[in-house]
Amino acid sequence: MSQSLLPSVKGIRLASVPAGLRDWQRDDLLLVEIDQGAAVSAVFTQNPFCAAPVVVAREHLLRGRVRALLVNAGNANAATGARGLSDARACCAAVAKALAVRPEQVLPFSTGVIGEQLPLQKLLDAIPPAAAQLCHRGWDRAAQAILTTDTRAKTASRTLEANGERITVAGIAKGAGMIQPNMATMLAYVATDAAIARPLLDTLLNEAVGASFNRICVDGDTSTNDACVLIATGAAGRPVKTPGGAGYSALRQAITEVHIALAQAIVQDGEGASKFVTLQVAEAESPEEALRVAFAVGRSPLVKTALYASDPNWGRLVMAIGNGIQGGLDTRRVHITLDGVPVVKAGCRAPDYREAQGAAVFAKAAFTIRIALGRGHCSEHIWTCDFSHGYVTINAEYRS
């Protein structure tokens, strides 16, 4: 992941301000203005107990050409009923007034504590000053403004030449806990100045999310507020209209890479996490089976505490693999390697394996566990982290 300064994206202006939404001294409100003519795609949490801003953003995305995003940290505006919905709409109206657009052209997003009403007046008061500060160079400050329990900002970008034009793809994300996106994501915003119309932009977003945010797991809980937005302003470059068009594959790769870098950054900043682990599941009967096994391993508290302890307790891996399988499993076909070191062969400890080899891998800050099921030809991978005292401390003390 690039921690360097993000490049600006033609057609996008940003402003971050301190709205005082919690008892803290920091930016906690982000306003993003999008030029006329841009295409915007978004995916949202599949949790049916979704937050008010998710409901409103879904509605607005169907109705109008999106011209602005409003993101607040510190309060999720989730489980807040009719008042939560009306507050989210009031925020959109205030942004619409400040930017001279229609309210349904504004998408609202919130992240923070669930179950508290928004401090609406503070948001309304902060919107006009934010509108006055919009600038193209606001990306890095924006990446800070949207954080909650995150310990660092998450940013990624790529630049490329396509059709003889210089194209930029830049993105920011937040998220550290309540992470196992389910066909959706944490908060993430990616923009490019390439010209890509919907529904092609939707296709690109779905592909990128499938390869990134849908393959991470911190604690297995899916948030009420997840959202991922992809914006193509069209301010640079001729339109990309079809998958076969010139420059498409380079642009697609850049968009996917930015999403993957942001998703990996969320896992690397997982609450209390000290390890970044790639779980590869190969020789599965189907991609679904491979992912089911990968998430069964990646979610297992027993596997995650072993990762934390740098204890190559592979017995817990086989336990968790079994829990990800539906129906029977010929365990004699299962092989596991740790950064290439064979630890399980034919369902048992590999004959040449020595505990010191596994311990050396598990002591690394980042490594790969590869599980071959011997059932088919499908492979998938996810990224996950360990489960530490830090996770318990952070989540036992979050509201206090």
Add this chain to the structure above:
Amino acid sequence: MSQSLLPSVKGIRLASVPAGLRDWQRDDLLLVEIDQGAAVSAVFTQNPFCAAPVVVAREHLLRGRVRALLVNAGNANAATGARGLSDARACCAAVAKALAVRPEQVLPFSTGVIGEQLPLQKLLDAIPPAAAQLCHRGWDRAAQAILTTDTRAKTASRTLEANGERITVAGIAKGAGMIQPNMATMLAYVATDAAIARPLLDTLLNEAVGASFNRICVDGDTSTNDACVLIATGAAGRPVKTPGGAGYSALRQAITEVHIALAQAIVQDGEGASKFVTLQVAEAESPEEALRVAFAVGRSPLVKTALYASDPNWGRLVMAIGNGIQGGLDTRRVHITLDGVPVVKAGCRAPDYREAQGAAVFAKAAFTIRIALGRGHCSEHIWTCDFSHGYVTINAEYRS
């Protein structure tokens, strides 16, 4: 749960010995002899990566009238391949020789570290002395011998009069982590001197397990070695042959109560646990939906750390409820009470709810969270515990 001395069960003799299976000074091998003519039912883990003794016990249960159980702690004999199977069979042969029965009349069970070969010779050496010590009063010592990370023994019993006969039901269990039995259980052994033939005994076991071990969750991981055995020796009382027969309902209730007491004892001794929580889910569309929501809440690391912190963070409850629902949910119909205190009404904070009320409930050692979904007429409940620094410590240090 009764911590008092267990009564003996006519037709069952037990012996516990220190076989030195790990570096500890304690009983770690249990031998149970069952009188001729007894009926034995058992259910096993649904994890397809099941242990060698599970494979052998399933085979033997199909083939012969069971006359003995052999249980070792400290080594799970799981992921041990062909040698694990042959070791389990060798143990059965040794027991058969010592008790003058056939090897297929012996069921083997193991619990402990996964992925290490059994120290077979130590087991074989310990079996004859165990056979020499068999006695009717061995229940309490047996409850100690089968423990691993458990901090206390788990025992339960009931006595009743049926058909004018005095009947005893006694049981022991072990388990503290890797607990979310999946149509199966942790290690549990329940015996009665009532006379109940199979398949009626199978029905009683399935009912009892459904009401007990299939409704608990410590960490959501399903073990490779779970097993629950119900023995009816028939040494007291006339046979119970049909569900309608005299004394059936009292016996059924006693058997179920013993299973529930043992299952609750496992949760109360959950690794690092400080809270015992009953999760009731009401007004679900189906029993399956109620249980899915209950386990989504009971498994959530964010809910469990809030329980640990005595923080009535009900926002995490609604997040987890959403994750247990398939398809849409009208959140305006969701109500939650904490030991009867309304905290969520119509999907939002209850108007009269004060945080101090929730905090007072969450500070208790045992309490009930009731979730009404407003979707139907089905109710289910499970028992779970919190997620503490103790859990991380225990599982980060288990093998060291």
